[in-house]
Amino acid sequence: MLAKQGVAPKNTHWAIDQDGWCAGATQLPSPNYGVRPAASEISLIVLHNISLPAGQFGGGYIQDLFLNRLNCDLHPSFNDLRELKVSAHFLILRDGSLLQCVSTLARAWHAGVSAFEGRSGCNDFSIGIELEGSDEIAFEAQQYQTLAALCRALLQRFAIQHIVGHNEIAPGRKTDPGPCFDWQHLQTLLQD
Ligand SMILES: [Zn+2]
Numbered sequence: 001m002l003a004k005q006g007v008a009p010k011n012t013h014w015a016i017d018q019d020g021w022c023a024g025a026t027q028l029p030s031p032n033y034g035v036r037p038a039a040s041e042i043s044l045i046v047l048h049n050i051s052l053p054a055g056q057f058g059g060g061y062i063q064d065l066f067l068n069r070l071n072c073d074l075h076p077s078f079n080d081l082r083e084l085k086v087s088a089h090f091l092i093l094r095d096g097s098l099l100q101c102v103s104t105l106a107r108a109w110h111a112g113v114s115a116f117e118g119r120s121g122c123n124d125f126s127i128g129i130e131l132e133g134s135d136e137i138a139f140e141a142q143q144y145q146t147l148a149a150l151c152r153a154l155l156q157r158f159a160i161q162h163i164v165g166h167n168e169i170a171p172g173r174k175t176d177p178g179p180c181f182d183w184q185h186l187q188t189l190l191q192d
Contacts (some may be wrong), residue, residue, distance in 0.1 A: 001047075001146060004125060009178075010103075011101070012024065012065060012152070013149075014150065014153040015157075016154065016157040016158075019022075019103055019105065020105035021103055021104075022096060022100055022150065024146075024150070025181050026096055026099050026100070027100055028088040028101050028191065029101065030066045030068075030102055030177065032085045032087035032108070033103070033106040033108050033109065035107060036106065041125060041158075042126070042127060042158040042159070042160070043158070043161045044122060044125055044161065044163075044164065044169075045162070046110065046111055046126045046164055046165070047131065047164070047165050047166065048127070048129065048131065048133055048166045048176045048177060049132070049139075050091075050132065050133075050176070051132060052070075052077075052081075053075045054077060056065030057093075057133075058094070061074075061078075062132060062170060062191075063091070063099065063101075065081060066086065066087045066088065066091070067101075072153040078149075080125060085109060087102050087108045087109050087128075088110040088128035089101065089110070089129065090127075090129045090130065090150060092131050092146050092150075093132045093143075094132050094133075094140050094143065095142060096143050096145055098146050101113065104157075104158070107133070108123065109123060110128030110130050111166065111169060113170060114170045116162070116168070116169045123141060127154060127160075130152065132179075133177070133178075135138055135176065137180060139177075142190055144182070145189070147166065148190055148192075151163065151186070152168060163192050165178075165181070
């Protein structure tokens with residue numbers, strides 16, 4: 001049986017290619033990125049949740065946001081997103097499909113004002129992964145499967161020291177990936 005592209009079957013081994021793109025991901029290149037500062041080792045994975053509109057899934061609005069093509073007239077809550085330029089390296093949709101918007105070698109714009117272990121500007125040295133979801137709703141099993149396969153690939157390629165939530169690097173400002181994210185489950189999958 002063929003696996004749907006971008007969805008990780010169990011025991012998937014994805015590679016990150018020399019240009020920083022993950023073999024298992026569907027590429028959806030965003031213009032929102034920059035160069036990482038020289039000598040900034042990639043040492044951190046930051047997990048997020050996002051849904052547009054909040055609490056609603058599907059629709060493709062997250063992808064539109066990351067590609068600067070979101071029609072902000074479509075929903076009242078989108079008003080706040082006008083002129084916003086953001087991105088993440090990866091987006092994992094509810095069905096577990098994996099999209100990559102920025103090369104892992106480049107600096108994506110996901111963390112904002114942030115600090116980890118006294119070091120500010122986490123975008124410089126991190127990889128951002130967005131899970132389609134919200135703080136109030138459990139994530140899907142296939143999202144964890146894809147996330148674990150992706151983390152394994154990233155751990156193999158980069159000297160990752162920590163996997164953290166956005167809330168941990170921007171406390172008081174951010175709450176994602178939120179209380180519904182099952183860190184223990186991710187850890188278990190990574191140990192499989
Ligand atoms: Zn976030």
